[in-house]
Amino acid sequence: MAVPGYQDFMYPFLKQLENRQEYRLQDLYTILARYFNLSEEDIAETLPSGKQTLLVNRVGWARTYLNKAGLINVVRRAVFQITDEGLRVFNDSSITKIDRKFLTKYVSFNEFINKMSKEKTGSDIEGTEEKTPLELMGENFNILKSETQDLLLEKILSCSPGFFERLIVELMVSMGYGGSVKDAGRAIGKSGDEGIDGIIKEDVLGLDMIYLQAKRWKKESTVSRPDIQTFVGSLIGKQASKGIFITTAKFSQGAIEYASSIDKRVILIDGQQLTDLMFKYNVGVSDEEVFVTKKIDLDFFEE
Numbered sequence: 001m002a003v004p005g006y007q008d009f010m011y012p013f014l015k016q017l018e019n020r021q022e023y024r025l026q027d028l029y030t031i032l033a034r035y036f037n038l039s040e041e042d043i044a045e046t047l048p049s050g051k052q053t054l055l056v057n058r059v060g061w062a063r064t065y066l067n068k069a070g071l072i073n074v075v076r077r078a079v080f081q082i083t084d085e086g087l088r089v090f091n092d093s094s095i096t097k098i099d100r101k102f103l104t105k106y107v108s109f110n111e112f113i114n115k116m117s118k119e120k121t122g123s124d125i126e127g128t129e130e131k132t133p134l135e136l137m138g139e140n141f142n143i144l145k146s147e148t149q150d151l152l153l154e155k156i157l158s159c160s161p162g163f164f165e166r167l168i169v170e171l172m173v174s175m176g177y178g179g180s181v182k183d184a185g186r187a188i189g190k191s192g193d194e195g196i197d198g199i200i201k202e203d204v205l206g207l208d209m210i211y212l213q214a215k216r217w218k219k220e221s222t223v224s225r226p227d228i229q230t231f232v233g234s235l236i237g238k239q240a241s242k243g244i245f246i247t248t249a250k251f252s253q254g255a256i257e258y259a260s261s262i263d264k265r266v267i268l269i270d271g272q273q274l275t276d277l278m279f280k281y282n283v284g285v286s287d288e289e290v291f292v293t294k295k296i297d298l299d300f301f302e303e
Contacts, residue, residue, distance in 0.1 A: 003042050003054040009062035010098040012036075014071060017082035018090050025063065025078040032059055051288065064147055065100065069109040112146060137291070149275035152284060153219050156248055156274075164216045165198070167284065168246060171274075172200050174281040177210065196234050202242070211235055211243045219271050221249035228255045228266065235264055243267070246274060 012035050017023060023031075033043050033055060045054045063080065066072045071086035082090070089095055095102075103109045156164060172178045178200045198212040213231045215223060228245060235243050241264060248271040251259075259266045269277070278284050 003038060003045060003058060004036055006058035006061040006065075007099040008036075009059050010066055011096070013059070013062050013066060014082065014086055014090055014098065017072060017080065018087065020082055020087070022075050022079050022081050025060075025080065028063075028080075029055060029059055047289075065103055065109065066098075068112040069103040069106040071098075113143060137293075145279060148285060149272065149279060152275040152278055153248055153271050155284070157216065157218065161216060164214060167278075168198070168212065168214055169200075171277060171281060171283045174283050175277065177202060196231075196238065208242065209240065211238060211240045213243065213245045215245075215247040215249065217247055217249040219248055219250070222252050223247050223249055223255055223268075223270075224252045225254040225258045228258055228268070232262060232264055232266060235266070241265060244269060247271065248274065 009032060012032060013028065016028060016031055016035075038055065043053065043055055046052065047054060047057060063072070066086070067074060067080070070083055071089060072080045073083050075081050089098070104113075156167065159167075169178070196211050197214045199209050200212060202208040202210050211234070213234075215227075217223070223245070228251075231243060231245055235241070243264065244267045245259075246269045250270050250272075251268050256268060259268050
């Protein structure tokens with residue numbers, strides 16, 4: 001048989017984890033291929049790019065959706081275990097299929113799906129036949145982007161503080177600040193006093209300097225107003241007018257309001273914005289698939 005759609009993998013994926021044991025994703029590829037009696041040709045079938053097999057891609061997305069709904073938990077990289085809610089779903093005899101529509105009952109899943117969208121509910125899951133191909137491409141692009149950003153944060157938090165400093169250097173230079181990686185690298189992490197983690201040129205000539213504070217905190221953590229006040233106090237001590245506070249966590253509303261109310265120019269970049277900038281400026285990511293759509297050039301056909 002052909003490789004099933006990713007939604008068809010969701011229920012058997014959860015079923016395999018019912019014993020509460022930990023399973024490696026690599027082993028689940030084999031187990032699920034056997035579950036669906038896939039042939040060697042089916043298992044070897046690839047996406048149009050040839051970079052990934054259909055099986056790996058579809059099982060991977062089934063895993064992602066189950067995880068975002070809170071039915072499975074990531075124990076460590078590429079290792080999974082069923083959650084209490086996942087076990088409850090599996091033990092409910094009235095539930096014999098899990099798909100996107102079913103998962104929209106979970107707030108965490110809807111937040112994931114709609115993170116990059118103005119839509120706030122999962123109601124748009126139905127009626128996709130009414131949407132144009134370009135609309136569907138845009139929605140799926142945002143889902144892929146959101147998943148990549150979550151993975152970026154996980155990778156950043158698993159790396160050393162020194163790596164985080166180098167990441168900030170690469171990002172700032174990619175955005176046009178700091179002149180060169182060499183120049184920026186000498187500045188970041190150089191001062192390390194009075195609440196300042198680094199200084200970077202605003203332009204190639206260094207006509208103005210930007211002071212940096214970087215906090216590699218857990219993404220569930222919150223940077224509060226006192227943290228920003230301390231940073232602003234450091235800027236005053238340095239007679240600086242511009243600063244950037246970068247964190248992998250989130251900012252409290254009080255911190256955001258304070259930063260916008262002072263005469264110093266302080267930019268707050270949280271974990272979501274950080275990974276958004278990394279995605280935009282190709283820092284820590286690379287192109288996987290590139291699709292170029294075409295439209296008729298009406299000028300070409302003018303006689």
